[in-house]
Amino acid sequence: MPEFEEPEIATFKIWDYVVFAALLVVSAGIGVFFAIKERRNKTSREFLIGGRQMTCGPVALSLTASFMSAITVLGAPAEVVRFGAHYLFFLIAYTCVITISAELFIPVFYRSGVTSTYEYLEMRFSKVVRFFATIMYILQTILYTGVVVYAPALALNQVTGFDLWGSVFATGIVCTFYCTLGGLKAVVWTDAFQMVVMVIGFLSVLIEGTRQNNGPANVWQTAMNGSRLDILDFSTDPLRRHTFWTIAVGGTFTWLGIYGVNQSTVQRCISCKSEKHAKLALYLNLLGLWVILVCAVFSGLIMYVHYETCDPWTAGFISASDQMMPYFVMNLFSKMPGLPGLFVACAFSGTLSTVAASINALATVTFEDIVKTFFKNIPDSKATWISKGLCVLFGALCTGMAVVASFMGGVVQAALSIHGMCGGPMLGLFSLGILFPWTNWKGALGGVLTGFIMSFWVAIGAFIYPAPATKTLPLILRTDGCKLLNVTWNATLTTVLPTTLSTTAPPERSVLADNWYGISYLYYSAVGYISCIVVGLLISFITGREHGRNIKPLFIRPVCNLVCFCSEKYKKKCWCGVPHDEEDEELDQNGLKKDINLTAITKSEENPYENDMKLPPGYNEEEKSYINPDMDKECRM
Structure with a gap:
């Protein structure tokens, strides 16, 4: 392996710091504004769900910003460079997810009048089911938020030399500050502002990157020659990391667990002033998801073209693939002070929005599902202070979890794996309650437990026994255009695979490791969902199915109605x-x-x-x- 001379990379200038600082000041200022504006509204309901007076516009922007976080800004372009533009198939997954969420899940939650989605589980099943789901949601969200906090810290560390953990704590402090002061309204309006920053950051990269690489025609042709646009892979092999089916089907299950039943999403939808606004917010959010996804994919294609013959990760200029995007930005805008700061603000915006939404949701479910269960008749003034205290607590916990996230590998796969392991069984649990009227509480509890066992089994097994290299092998990454360091490398074309692929003989693997543990990480959610549904229904029939007269009509929307609407019988x-x-x-x-x-x-x-x-x-x-x-x-x- 030759050694390469690393090109000189520009660092932050004064204008970069100004742009970046402006993001923090405005975000914190929004929290202060709503703290002053809403000072007379002292109820916890006002603080946690904004008094149910939000409109669809800011809620839509907030939803997009929260889930198109730094995970997308940093991770998705790097995935395109390494594996190609298969990510575009998420356009299909997002469409299915938003349609199902808007027409199936959100109407039930909105009409039920809940503040926490897990209140529904008690009304439909029992307190035991509600409490179990609440605990699992808290653990899932803290773990996921740790990944989201860690991602922009990587960007700051790479492009500015800021201390990595100093960046992590700065993120947590700012998020906790405006979330605690202003409640849900501050979170939503800050997210809306940060969504605008994300789009502007992406557009600056797209425009300047295309210009420096000889226009869109050259970018497209070079990406095609490098096989980055060979995405029509319809293989049904579940062991393949990214194919049409793994993304369209597996991605739908994964993101449905996020949008359909996740407290962070549902809480903002039910904060809308009408069900119509709640649905419209989701559909407008779909447009935002498409825009951010397309920007991320094309940023990845431009980055591939820019480093076509000298991939910085393969050459050893950076230590992780997630650092490719900030490294590229510092190359791209080396003579344009202020624009590197704009991109880091873009990545940071995604993190702030996600973390703040998570903190608010965690405070809500903890207060509604745990605190109010043990302490009845809490005065409104005290309830508000308890809610704010919970925001501070979870802000600290989520920030601390970033330390764990530093050991989890690529941020995209880590984040979606967490959602898959936890989101699938939770999606199955709510589906049992809403779609299948005959499910009883024993079936619901047994089903969700089985779902968690199955999804964690396959995910942890995959971590211990990584999938065969032939199923996850990245595309060719070239280094023949890199400048050699003090050696002569006699080669007309050098193609090097990432150093993470070991050259030693792999250990012997069992059939279980080569098949069950080898399935795509996007199928983890589907595994948990199907296991939950099958076992839940089976236990319900064995123990005595639920009788319809015990269930209120607004708690269910039987899926069977789709095929029998023409006959009352x-x-x-x-x-x-x-x-x-x-x-x-x-x-x-x-x-x-x-x-x-x-x-x-x-x-x-x-x-x-x-x-x-x-x-x-x-x-x-x-x-x-x-x-x-x-x-x-x-x-x-």
Whole structure:
């Protein structure tokens, strides 16, 4: 292996620091603004879900910024350089995910009037199921957020020489500051601002990168010659890391666990002033996902063309593939002070938005599902202070988890693996409650436990026994254009594979390691989901399925209705006895026994749920009954 002379890389100039500092100041300022503006709204509900008065625009930008974080800004372009532009297939996965979330999951959560998604699990199943899901969500989110905090710290360390862990703590402090001061409204509006910064940062890289590499035609042709655009791989082999099916199918399951039932997403959707705004926020967010994804992929193609004959990672100029993008930016903007700072602000924006949203969501579920369970009738003023204290606590925990993230390898695969392991079983749990009326609490608990066991088994096994190199081999990365250091390397073309591929003989592997542990990381979520559904339904039938009359109509949306909507007879069977029409002989128009005294409750045209109750409007917690005669009609598909 030859040694290469590393080219001189520019460092931050004063204008870079100014641009970067401006991001922090504005983000913190938004938190201060909402702390002052909302100082008279002292309820925890105002702090945690913004009083349910948000509109679709800022919520859509917030959702995009939160999940298109520094993981995408730094990791996705590097993935394109190493493995090609297969990431474009996520356009299909995102479309499926947003459609299912908007039409299936969000209506149930919004109409149920919950603050924490796990409140639904208690109303549908039991407190045991709710508590278990809450604990797993807290662990998942802290672990994932640690990865998100670590990613921009890498960027800062690479391009400015800032201390890596100093960057980590700066991230955590700023996020915790404005999240604690301003609550959900500050998080949403700060995310909206940071989303704009992300797009501007990407556009600056795309425009200048294309210009320096002789225009879009040359970029496209060079990428094609280098096989970066050979993405039409329809292999059904689940061991292949990225194919059309692993991304379109596996990616859908992975991201559905994020968008469909994740507290961070659902919390912002239910903060909207109407269900219509909540759905519209998701669809507008889909446009944002497409824009960021396309920007990331084309940034990767331009970066490949720029380093076509001298890949910096293979040549040893950087220590990790996730450092390729900031290294490229410092090359690209070496004579343009301020623009490197803009890119780092771009990466940092994604992190701030994700971490702040996670902190707010963690505080919400902990307060609603744990604190209020043990301490009844907490005064609103005290509840708000407890919520803020929880924000500080989780800000510290998420920042600390970044240390663990430094040992997890590539940020993209690490982040999606975490979501896959935890998101799949959780998605399966909520699907059992919403799609299958006959599931009982024993089936739900047994199913989600099985899902976690199966997904963690395959993921941990894959970490111990990495997939065969033939299934994860990156494309050729050239170094023949690099300048040699004090040696003569007699070669007309040198192609070197990344140093992470060992040249020693691999240890003997079992059939289990070569097959089960070798499946693509994007299938971890599907494994957990399918295991949860199958075992959950099986246990429910063995232990005695749930009777429909015990389930309120707004808690379910049976998937069977999609194929039996034309027949009331079959529709009634699909609902498994859940009262859903006005013709039931033993039940009145509310799906309740006729001897229950009902009273009407006033609704506004814009939002029938604006009374902002913890339970669904018209739901009497003591009698477990509805007092709103229109609720059942609104909840039918």
